[in-house]
Amino acid sequence: MTAQAELEREETETMTVREAIREALREELARDEDVYIMGEDVGAFGGVLEVTGDLYEEFGEERVRDTPIAEAGYVGAATGAAATGTRPVIELMFSDFIGVSMEQIMNQMAKMRYMFGGKTEIPVTVRATEGGGMGAASQHSGTVHAWISHFPGLKAVAPGTAAAAKGLTKAAIRSNDPVFVFENKMIYEQQGDVPTDEDYIVPIGEAAVEREGEDVTVVATQRLVGESLDVADRLAGDVSVEVIDPRSLYPLDTETIAESLRKTGRMVVADETPLSYGTHAEIITRAQEEAFFSLDAPIQRVGTPDTHMPFSTPLEQEVLPDGEGVENAIRRIT
Amino acid sequence: MEDYTLDTEDGRLEALRRMLTIREFDTKAGEYFADGEIPGFVHLYIGEEAVGVGTCAALEPDDYITSTHRGHGHCIAKGLDTKLMMAELFGKRSGYCNGKGGSMHIADVDAGMLGANGIVGAGPPLATGAALSIDYQDRDQVALAFLGDGAVAQGQVHEAVNMASTWDLPAIFLVENNKYGEATPVEKQHNVKQLSDTAQAYDIPGVTVDGMDVTAVTEAVEEARKRARAGDGPTMIEAETYRYNGHYEGDEQNYRDEEEVAQWKERDAIESFKERLLDRGELTEAEFGELQAEVEDEIADAVEYAQNSDLPEPEEAYEDMFSESVPEVEQFASRLRTDGGSSRGDSQ
Ligand SMILES: Cc1ncc(C[n+]2csc(CCOP(=O)(O)OP(=O)(O)O)c2C)c(N)n1
Ligand SMILES: [Mg+2]
Numbered sequence: 001m002t003a004q005a006e007l008e009r010e011e012t013e014t015m016t017v018r019e020a021i022r023e024a025l026r027e028e029l030a031r032d033e034d035v036y037i038m039g040e041d042v043g044a045f046g047g048v049l050e051v052t053g054d055l056y057e058e059f060g061e062e063r064v065r066d067t068p069i070a071e072a073g074y075v076g077a078a079t080g081a082a083a084t085g086t087r088p089v090i091e092l093m094f095s096d097f098i099g100v101s102m103e104q105i106m107n108q109m110a111k112m113r114y115m116f117g118g119k120t121e122i123p124v125t126v127r128a129t130e131g132g133g134m135g136a137a138s139q140h141s142g143t144v145h146a147w148i149s150h151f152p153g154l155k156a157v158a159p160g161t162a163a164a165a166k167g168l169t170k171a172a173i174r175s176n177d178p179v180f181v182f183e184n185k186m187i188y189e190q191q192g193d194v195p196t197d198e199d200y201i202v203p204i205g206e207a208a209v210e211r212e213g214e215d216v217t218v219v220a221t222q223r224l225v226g227e228s229l230d231v232a233d234r235l236a237g238d239v240s241v242e243v244i245d246p247r248s249l250y251p252l253d254t255e256t257i258a259e260s261l262r263k264t265g266r267m268v269v270a271d272e273t274p275l276s277y278g279t280h281a282e283i284i285t286r287a288q289e290e291a292f293f294s295l296d297a298p299i300q301r302v303g304t305p306d307t308h309m310p311f312s313t314p315l316e317q318e319v320l321p322d323g324e325g326v327e328n329a330i331r332r333i334t
Numbered sequence: 335m336e337d338y339t340l341d342t343e344d345g346r347l348e349a350l351r352r353m354l355t356i357r358e359f360d361t362k363a364g365e366y367f368a369d370g371e372i373p374g375f376v377h378l379y380i381g382e383e384a385v386g387v388g389t390c391a392a393l394e395p396d397d398y399i400t401s402t403h404r405g406h407g408h409c410i411a412k413g414l415d416t417k418l419m420m421a422e423l424f425g426k427r428s429g430y431c432n433g434k435g436g437s438m439h440i441a442d443v444d445a446g447m448l449g450a451n452g453i454v455g456a457g458p459p460l461a462t463g464a465a466l467s468i469d470y471q472d473r474d475q476v477a478l479a480f481l482g483d484g485a486v487a488q489g490q491v492h493e494a495v496n497m498a499s500t501w502d503l504p505a506i507f508l509v510e511n512n513k514y515g516e517a518t519p520v521e522k523q524h525n526v527k528q529l530s531d532t533a534q535a536y537d538i539p540g541v542t543v544d545g546m547d548v549t550a551v552t553e554a555v556e557e558a559r560k561r562a563r564a565g566d567g568p569t570m571i572e573a574e575t576y577r578y579n580g581h582y583e584g585d586e587q588n589y590r591d592e593e594e595v596a597q598w599k600e601r602d603a604i605e606s607f608k609e610r611l612l613d614r615g616e617l618t619e620a621e622f623g624e625l626q627a628e629v630e631d632e633i634a635d636a637v638e639y640a641q642n643s644d645l646p647e648p649e650e651a652y653e654d655m656f657s658e659s660v661p662e663v664e665q666f667a668s669r670l671r672t673d674g675g676s677s678r679g680d681s682q
Contacts, residue, residue, distance in 0.1 A: 045517035066518055068524070069515050070489065073489060134374065135373030135425070135436065137374060137435060139439070139453055302670065307651055310651050311373070311435055312427075312646050314645050314646060315646055319667075
């Protein structure tokens, strides 16, 4: 089903990605007493990303809990808490700080359920903000979702629209598995129609066709969803572009992508992770495994060219994948 | 790099100059950030000048420091060039990191400055590593890590201090307790009353000093340096201080009241040090005025240098990843920028 058709069935309200995530958090805190938020300055301060906002006033300091600056500690504590009956939602602030907490993520959170013979559930959600574009330099601009998607035992979602931001955040909190929600920091102010139904969720593992087209499929994530839609508008009449937001990176909705490729025969994958050994490679591999004989041209990828995010604006703009890169890629194969 | 210590009159005047330089540099950095000329984030050191300067006055020029996200003061205290610093803040090629790092990553390893750091708590392990090099090669240096009160909660800080103390490395851990980590007061982040108490866990000396008193800071660091050089291992020093500005520029600071800020400003480290030098007859008001004017000129020059410097060319983004270039970066780069030709792939 296209994203448009999905939304047409719902009552919606226009809001920003930031507000959509806050609504998701608010509804889930209200729905389930075992859900609580932890992170640095998520409480009275309202969060460095201004996502938690007024939730502290509404739910109090036990449920919107400030932590010391101790990512290894509180991500680990969240894992232990999740294993013992509560449902923590972590705000890790910049996704680069996953580095500080990686041990608990890869050896505990990801492995406990399997190692314990499936007898333990780890219902933990980790939210983190990714991406370049604001001159935050190499340690605050990373896009690291490929690491988490790569690691067995972790689920990863990465919304590109306000509706997906709400629906995926709620699905993550309701999931009985560890789910990482990767929010791109450049789209917090992006507006969109968001369903108001308190049970609206976007199931983890379902892609959305954001725009239908005939000539080429663009699989784009996060900020690049909007930029690819703009490219599709610009090229309309010349090239008919289908835009898919996978929304979930792991599990990945291979079928929706392959079905589109069978129709268009051409594909571009646009994602902000560095190109080597990453998200693009996985999406492309799966697409060609399913639809190789439909391919009319080599699949193209648009991503960060294996550098860190530099500080200075011209440098950052150079390496940051964008709509122009998507358009160039489309031009190469159409 | 010019040496200075608080033991001589010239050294004391130099220390005062550096404190003024930090304040002026950060005042301008705040202004140009507000104007949008400086991108990204800036965290200012205004109010904490005595800590950086008192510390570096006790170090030798070739000693190492690791810094934090709030690093401009450490850089100036260590003797870095304000022109190259300002150029880096402006994202210019002439800056310390060719525009790649910005405020949070200024570094000059040759000058013993191992980097400001965007990761809270990441400096101490690096300082332990520098101390390991020193020890390994029997060099006459020490390595000092600046870290915030908030950083003391980080696991890697514990690991770094434990290793340095177990191996008796010539390291010093200098905690800048400015009472907050972002918006959260120190009492909400730590159970200990005094952060220097944590030193007991490593069986190393832990002292707390008045971070608004440049002399008190310098004395503590001198003592720690002696101990480190004698092979007796690290010291933890907690300097109690206060940042006058928000955590970052743009912070509304709804977590603290103006009265608290005003109380700390009454104990301003630059004011009190100046008064002391006036009392001792080492400085006159006229000389202070001249010093202040010189500092303002230096920073105005730094701003002008930064503004007149070139931005990097976009292609420079692909430089500096490795000691030798790798084909991946170039291939990906050329493909990003082109819309046809050879990058179509070979199956066309
Ligand atoms: C690992 C990590 N976690 C969180 C942050 C976000 N952050 C930046 S500065 C800061 C507060 C640091 O407090 P403190 O160590 O006391 O230094 P101060 O800012 O007071 O100088 C935080 C939480 C970060 N940069 N790195
Ligand atoms: Mg602090």
